[in-house]
Amino acid sequence: MSSTPATTTVLKSLNGAMHSMMEADERVLLIGEDLLDPYGGAFKVARGLSERFPERVLTTPISEAGFVGVAAGMAMRGMRPIVEIMFGDFLMLAADQLLNHISKYRWMYNDQVHVPMVIRAPMGARRGYGPTHSQSVEKHILGMPGLHVVAPSVLHDAGALLRAALLDDLSPVVFVENKLMYARRQLSAEGGRIGELYARSSSDRYPTTTVSWEPFDHADVTLVAYGGMVEIAMEAAETLFFDEELVVEVVAPSSLQPLDLQPVLDSLQRSGKLVVCEEGTAGAGFGAEVISRVSAEGFSLLKAAPKRVAARDYPIANTRSLEDMILPQVADLVRACR
């Protein structure tokens, strides 16, 4: 499984992965809105695919529930569909398809069928798209038995994760992308370093990457982040290191469900202090799940009250001034980590 070079943007990494998967496997197809070239999808992640594989790129009507379900049917009959949801906010239009169909078919049908499919959904704000085009709604689909949720960050090889998700024979996967991240370069470790930083990764199908400003000998805080928040977490950690000599380990899981808690517990062994951040609002979200798991499985490691940093409880405003107030910022993380 070739991995994409470190200097690649997340967008190129994803696009490249789709090109190579469609090339390698005739069962792979892409389905969603406005996918055809030269348009290539609203965020251009699908570029070039319909020209190379015209039969296997299905541009759809505006029918999110419908085409998510169509893809499920195809998956159950031997295909490997990738679905693109134009804006992740629209994922909830397919919530019933996820809850009562896609995630259930395998077990409910007594393991007679599988639904190997990936639903790509770009989430996140900071682009001035307003309340219905800026959310991070993945928390609302966490905890559906049978459904996996994967989210690359700049500390991962997004294309490799997408490939791993599509190669999962057993489970449908919602693949959370981040709009701002598309243009970012993927950072990948060499010899345990990413530039100045120390880095380690777990060796799962969906690895967790942990970075630190010190060689994992000690830490003051364990800061868990995923997706688009990883960059912000790294910025906060950098600030705290250089301004206040605090060592903040940024732990970035790429799988939200199932969640591998071990790297978080490992880091907590050193720090004793947990902060979890997410771009969406906090209520019953990823941070809540991490903190509950840690409380149950690593309570004795906690030397201080674990904290969540998340969006404030408002919809995401269109205007930048309000949007900035609502979203979690570097300064919020800095404050929480102190």
Next chain:
Amino acid sequence: MSSTPATTTVLKSLNGAMHSMMEADERVLLIGEDLLDPYGGAFKVARGLSERFPERVLTTPISEAGFVGVAAGMAMRGMRPIVEIMFGDFLMLAADQLLNHISKYRWMYNDQVHVPMVIRAPMGARRGYGPTHSQSVEKHILGMPGLHVVAPSVLHDAGALLRAALLDDLSPVVFVENKLMYARRQLSAEGGRIGELYARSSSDRYPTTTVSWEPFDHADVTLVAYGGMVEIAMEAAETLFFDEELVVEVVAPSSLQPLDLQPVLDSLQRSGKLVVCEEGTAGAGFGAEVISRVSAEGFSLLKAAPKRVAARDYPIANTRSLEDMILPQVADLVRACR
């Protein structure tokens, strides 16, 4: 505001509240599937309403997203709709209506409109209805800013809660009922006692009721439960008290969002040990939220690792033997509280 007598079943309490609300206020109407008399809704909670108020009971096509949205429109134009979702499992068909419409209108429109409506949704298993008719899906709609989630238990006056929800001018409310609970009697406190038990309630719009087998002078465990799990929690607490002399305080909030943490913290002052139970699966659910909030706001009170008891991570099977294995039982709670 008259409250229903203690000997009333939950079903009668809800039905009575709807009768009196429709009687008292012409703006109140009921909308949902199969509501007309003599049928009166799948669980008969709507009985007698369409005969008394034929103009204000709208029986709908099988269109959950549609009629939830229709009710929202009516609420925005001065009505006070109560929506009945036949089985709570179908709530996710209206997830986009909840997320991108109903919960957002007020704030997104700069407080120019309100959407005062209540969506009643019967949740819960243990009746052999199988994977798509037995779930407790409320966790998937927790944490949507602007949407409240209320859940009566036998320790509450369900009708009074429904009335309070409908009288909320500002916020739409999802009102989680429990199918098994309909036939149960509501227990209400007199002089701080419910039968043998000691009881206290917070004085909110949506009170939290706490019961104990001792007069709140000491406790070994704080067991948080809502909805249909309250009875099971009380059974576990009773067992533990009589068999093992453990004092388990059952804390039953009636509002899941917003959540008043104070009664939980109060009880933890005495017990230092937190167990949260829920009938749905655990992932990113109510228990996670409670534990995270307690971790942040009452960390020093926790003398032991807080635990969640919830359904195992499977769909809910049709056959009773599997269903029993999957759902949280009294024995699971007893074990967690020890």
Next chain:
Amino acid sequence: MSQPADRGDIANPRARFERDGRPLRTKLFEQMMLIRRFEERLLELFGEGELFGTTHCYIGQEADAVGVINHLQDGDIIFSNHRCHGHFLVYGDRPELLMAELMGRVTGVVGGRGGSQHICFENFYTNGIQGGFMPTVTGMALAEKMKGSGNIAVAFIGDGTLGQGVLYEALNMASLWSVPLLVVVENNRWAQSTPVERELAGDMVTRGRAFGIDAGEIDSTDAEALYGHFGEIIAKVRNEQRPHFEVIHTYRLCHHSKSDDMRPEDEIERFRKNEPLIGARAWLTDDEARAIEARVEARVEAAVRWSREQPFPTPRHLDERVARPAPMAFEASATDAGEDA
């Protein structure tokens, strides 16, 4: 009459139907009788407390299932709904598996996990969310088309389910992409307690046509007529590889699920006169009919007996699937005892 299913025709109702050399009417009657007696027995078992949960009977609509499904061949797909017993029995011809499922046994169609609203047997599927599977079955048919298998898919839905929006999303895509999907709307004139005129505006057939789909309707409980009617439609869907939408106007004779019937008595009586089994029984001599009824009775009883002996799932069955039991020995002997053509 039914043969013990072997690998060759387990998912091939047409082959099984053709291999049975008896007259068409005889075969149709027996299939319908099996559905009828199976369900009557079910209701008794519920009454006696042996069954738990709920169930939706097909009584009165049997002609639809036999009219449509006997045309389906190996690899063809059916997606059905809560009211699926009739569809399953014609498709799978394994009453004991369905009975065991309803009794919650580990050797039921889906090991007790689903109950009848949520089963999967070869290419036969059901789900309990009205209309929610319409995209799935559309995708299934599309996959078959892309694979060039020549297979088609059939979706069975009720009149009330025409209220669900996602169905129209599916119809639109089925039409745009010319998917070999037959949608059979069984208009039994009620959705639970709601009469069709309170849930459906406009006209059912036009609902299909509005999406550029060939659509038609038939008002009949005559199994032979339905069989002929759908023979042509299914051949067209298969040959032309495009969707079709067909409404059958029928009636359900029993309650919606277990015990909830508040429809006007006289309406029910009126439809009872036209119910499919009375007409079909009249095709046969009384002796022929009795022999068939006796065999059906024996099959149903054997299914009940067998199911009662099956174990309930245990904790390991949360993760482990039990292999599907071989067809009941009974069937083979019934064949011996039977009056094969």
Next chain:
Amino acid sequence: MSQPADRGDIANPRARFERDGRPLRTKLFEQMMLIRRFEERLLELFGEGELFGTTHCYIGQEADAVGVINHLQDGDIIFSNHRCHGHFLVYGDRPELLMAELMGRVTGVVGGRGGSQHICFENFYTNGIQGGFMPTVTGMALAEKMKGSGNIAVAFIGDGTLGQGVLYEALNMASLWSVPLLVVVENNRWAQSTPVERELAGDMVTRGRAFGIDAGEIDSTDAEALYGHFGEIIAKVRNEQRPHFEVIHTYRLCHHSKSDDMRPEDEIERFRKNEPLIGARAWLTDDEARAIEARVEARVEAAVRWSREQPFPTPRHLDERVARPAPMAFEASATDAGEDA
């Protein structure tokens, strides 16, 4: 020409329109010109980096808004979508509020919270989820009917939005309950990058009829023709208190949102010849037209100037709403300077 809005006609486009005694064509042209220039200015501001986020322009479809909305009276409801500038400007006649909203100012229509896809102004609403508001607007119209207000609701949707299932749920209920709702489908032949034939199977008008709703279509960019056409339809919806579904075949002349246009040049050129403003301008003398253009220009510039001076929201505006500013002083003086009839 437009008057400073006062409480009496703030939500009453028809009264405002009637009070302006000038010839119909003159008024229609000025309204369309305002939409056109407002949006052209918007695009410049985006180009100059003064605006952030995205926007969807109505350029080419102006005749629809003026044809429909000038018939709406006090208390009538509009629910519009992402492409709402034209609808808003005819309904509210407050370009400065929309400009301030787009510039993210606290005195914008919704205080900067929503941006143009998510606004609310009196009885005018928009949301950015295609089709998702169809149930809401159906419920609004139903509430008006129950209250006996005599008001109606109008929903504006695009051709592509006919892909959304929830829309059909709404149509079914609107028809069943005879709701005074007019659905206007603006078929601009594209949905983002997708031509209509790739997103829509069958026929648009039949989509309405399939739900028992009167439906029709008009292929025109002639504002006067549209105005006449919708006058009758709206009177019918109001008087008969039942829904209507009407398709306008039109074309959008600019990109879908800010800068994404990959449609064939020659197609665009073809439609440019028929665009509403060329035809409408020819109704007037060149002098008349120039005077109107100058005034529109001045209004748009004043809106931009005013908006630039408005403050951005601060933390307290997370919870606090700023009262809506009075109509711009500019308008009054423009009226003085103008050529009132």
